Amino acid sequence: MSLKNYPRVADWLTTDGDSLLIHTGKVDIGQRISTALVRIVQEELALPLLQIGIAPVRTGHAPDEGITSGSNSIEHSGRAVASAAATLRKHVLDMAIAQHGGDRADWVLEDGHVQRAGTNLRLGLVELARDLPPDLPVDPDLPRHVPGAAPAPDMRGISAMVQGRYTFLHDLDLPGMWHARRVSPPHARATLREIDQTALDKAQVRGLHVLRDGSFIAVAGPREWDVVKTATSLGLACTWDLHGGLPEADVLAQLTAATAQRFPVVNGTPQQAPVPDPLPAPDLSARFERPYQMHGALAPSAAMAEWTGERLILHSHSQGIYPLREAIADSLGLMPDQVDITHVPGSGCYGHNGADDATYETALVAMALPGTPILLKWSREDEHAWEPFAPAMAVQVDASLTDGRITALSAEAFSDTHRGRPRPGPNRAGPAKLLANRFRADPLPPFVAPPNMGTHAGMHRNLDPIYGFAEIRLVKNLVQNLPHRTSAMRCLGAVANVFALESLMDEAAQTAGTDPIAFRIAHLTDPRAIAVLRDLDRRLAALPPVAEGMGRGIAYAQYKNAMTRVGMAVDLSVTDTAEVRLDRVTIVADAGRVIDPDGLIAQLEGGVMQAASWALHEEVTWDRNGITSRDWDSYPVLRFDNVPDFDISLLEDNALPSVGAGEASPGPTVAAIANAIFAATGLRLRRMPFTADAITQAALAL
């Protein structure tokens, strides 16, 4: 996809002084893509790290690679940069031969040079690359260079991070810059009736600017703390019309076929067709549930904006600067080329968080204050209450067993949309998905997403089991008009789907009286999946037996049925007070050719930690007056006191393509934890999170 739109070597690699500059449309969101791209160029061209740079990701300059999401960066940008580098490699070698003779076998790439073996003839690689034709097309079919033993680069930015010198968006500081904060409504349905004039006067006396556009309110001023305090007092000075408040009914109970748009799913793809009948008299039948959960980025969203009178200069930690540019331009009646967005890192990003909304809101403030750069930050409470949540989801699984094998499986997923990003589309879909447009004077109605009919997309990602069951019935159930705005969060539907399917596999293995790894292998045909599970089995066999009172849970999944394969075991115990204590996580993963092994392991570990937090702690709560999980006390997450030991091994094969890994481990983590709780206690937990309360309730229900 990336190469199709940007077919020239110069789209991806240019010379910059003595260096090669990598151009990418994918942004660093904590997943180390820039480090991986540097590694690809380093390996392909034997170039010293000092000679490799990465261009800023900026609209009008960087290739438009859409959204940095879906574990696609290595397959999109990585493949494009690798092919561009391979093409460059071939051509600089050709140039050396043309200038100095010999044939291909006489020349090697070494330490930034093209060297004629056995001579002292050394030509600078970057120097040669400067003379490449500017329209040289990337040859996507050139063989990749087999990596040598060059030491892997440190993660980009790590030295600056440990010294506090790494610049996050929140750290930008321009002369004359003003700070800004939103004054947030109590909830999404509220509209502003009035602001007490005394509070507005006070703000004015203090030299602050209050922007009021319908029910969207923000305050800006030169001193940040002044702005923070004034935003708080203005919030107290607002009177809101509440329009009945938020609906309080149990959302999980509303996730039913009766309220859904229903689509059978065949080979991972939803169909416009009648839904097949349920399995008659299944042997196993269970429903699995996940509440609304949040990204909960460590840094609340932020953006910087300046309106010059003609151009809107934005800095954003959005995952998709090009789609965001379209949505903002459309919202403000500007031409897209009047809007210039540069990506600057925010804190870790796990999907569609508040970044896009904050960027637009900062632009609104900047448009009101031409010539003044505005740095707007959401508060912690803003982030917790207003980011687009991961939708609440339910998965109903039914299975028939014959002679110890699953012969028929039905899986039905139910949720609201996982796709709320401000992408352009019919009915001004881009602007309709920017939060502030619901509150401005001429509000746009909330966006209602059409069903996502893509393969392994949205809610039905990983609904299709990778196991070879004789009969499979899959249904996607899109339920809308639920209380909260939802969008993409790491793994989308794969979290609940893998939780459900791998819990079912565990239960079926137990029913069949078979070892859970052997049971899975018996239903698999993919040799790489089998190799992963066999290796996991060997590693577990080498461990001491699971101690008394501990439980071990197994899970296997291949993200999107196409990316990294992960086999996992979680060992844990459940305390007398029903708290889950994580002890050990053993992972075997196959991501094909591995570019940055430590980066891959970091993604697998990080995915386990985040998913363990989802599994054990996280749940968005609300009442009619608004979101009640508004900080880290009311929305608890996993902390350092419950970090397991890790043993992660990679089955590498340089002959295989590299596949994405950023979302490979969370799904199996939730399932392995649930299965381990069963092993430790005999309790099947089927609703996330598995809190002490939930475990106690399950025990009482026995």
Next chain:
Amino acid sequence: MGARRPVSLRLTINGTAHDITSDPDTPLVYVLRDELKLKGTKLGCGLEQCGACAVMVDGKLVLSCVTPVEAFAGKNVTTIEGIAETEIGQRVQQAFVEETAAQCGYCTSGLVVAATALLVDNPAPDRATTKAALTPHLCRCGSHPRVLRAIEKAAKA
């Protein structure tokens, strides 16, 4: 709001004295970041719940996002920018680099400061002690296992 007049006070940050004038209720983190341009200390919650804003005050770990700046007058504040002044701080930073103990890096300043404060207090903490010491600190990317390894490495170095 703003009922009190700005005060002048002297802060000692990383060994350097700064005379500043500020609203007395301004939390220290805003003074560090906005007035002194020491951007290494991060704001994550403003509620003392996440640890991103950790600094050391007279050798002890303190969160800087709530307590007003006037409470720090006359005390020695060490921020992430001053952590390398001590040998333990350097060891911690080095170990974080070697273990790649960060993903996005937003929690890293606070964790490096916390790890340094821990090792100043206890040169050889066991893992349970380290976990307990870091529990006020959030990391949302899941760099926890690396952070624990880095601290153990720094302690042994």
